[in-house]
Amino acid sequence: MRNARPNLVGVNIYGGLGNQMFQYAAGLTLSERLGAELCFDIRHYERKDRGDRRLGLRDFGIELQSARVPPFKIGRRIATALRLLPTPFRGGTRLVSVEGFDPRFLKLTAPAALSGFFQSWHYFEGHEASVRRAFDIKRLATPRTAELAAELAAARNPVAIHIRRGDYTNSPETVAFFGLLHAEHYFAAKAALEARVERPTYFLFSDDPDIALAELQGWQGLRPVTGFSAYEDMHLMSSCRHFIIANSTFSWWAAWLGAAPDKLVIGPKQWFGPDYPYPVDPTDRSPPGWLMV
Missing domain, CATH: 3.40.50 (Rossmann fold)
Incomplete structure (x- = not known):
């Protein structure tokens, strides 16, 4: 993945299961809206300081294609073309979510990188059926x-x-x-x-x-x-x-x-x-x- 891939949505995944689910739902919605491939940065769960957090998305049977996504830095919220984004997102758009719904999410174009919390149902409004299919709760039985x-x-x-x-x-x-x-x-x-x-x-x-x-x-x-x-x-x-x-x-x-x-x-x-x-x-x-x- 040395070159930018124009039809790609990447999501930085971290935190407990609830946070992972909000992050995944936002990425899934954006990828569906843009008709883009969806990938994830899961390096957080390889760190020694992750505490007792585990990558629970896999318990739903979700396959997580790996990619390097720009890290989340609290206090920053931007959605703009960034030359410094790592490949495969270079020249793409990025959204950092700190709190609530950011309407600039609706204007993102591919390649797009998501980092943050995305703790709002508005991020997947209109895509609820896809989110429910992804989070098949019966798989946790x-x-x-x-x-x-x-x-x-x-x-x-x-x-x-x-x-x-x-x-x-x-x-x-x-x-x-x-x-x-x-x-x-x-x-x-x-x-x-x-x-x-x-x-x-x-x-x-x-x-x-x-x-x-x-x-x-x-x-x-x-x-x-x-x-x-x-x-x-x-x-x-x-x-x-x-x-x-x-x-x-x-x-x-x-x-x-x-x-x-x-x-x-x-x-x-x-x-x-x-x-x-x-x-x-x-x-x-x-x-x-x-x-x-």
Whole structure:
């Protein structure tokens, strides 16, 4: 790949599964719009400092053709012809996404390079069917999930509740940056859901289930789901009919992939903490029909 390839879209992939899915969805949409070949830079997962992140896109059976894509640098957002882009994107366009939907995405031409978060459903608006085909949630099922998946399918109104803690709690600085939802949000969401849904049954998913249960003390009939991998959790969460999500791309995707046509998704109005440095458009994370409390 020594020369520029005019019919190419490249995406820099990094972060946890939810971030990977937003990045892939944006690349897939752009490649479909431009009629271009899609490729990915996955070198992040070869680094020793990647932490516990893994390349979860492959669990969906997605083949990732490799290419070198310009790295993401926070604070930069550009969409212009750049002579310094590495081949095969030299002379092409580039978009760096820091926060929300950037309408310049609609003006990109091939070859195009994408780096950033792309955390908005607007990036794949009009291409939802292709994204759902790519993220076939059934591929995340395992023999271990079969029994609970069957129980969820038989329940009248199973509700997935997600409490995200993990790296959000590393320090006061990360709490102020990402935001940490507490019982007030979840009980407000519960009241909003029960005003619309009859006889719900609640299933709690969390990366720290003991603290999550303590946080929701007094919630009757709340059943913790434990002992599964994150990818099994996403399958089981998406198998529910309704959703109370955290400020987490992981639970966002589990809710979005939920197949019930009458599903109710309730999320937080305040997605980030008070120290988050970028303006946030709440519609980026609330597709039509979702409720934010």
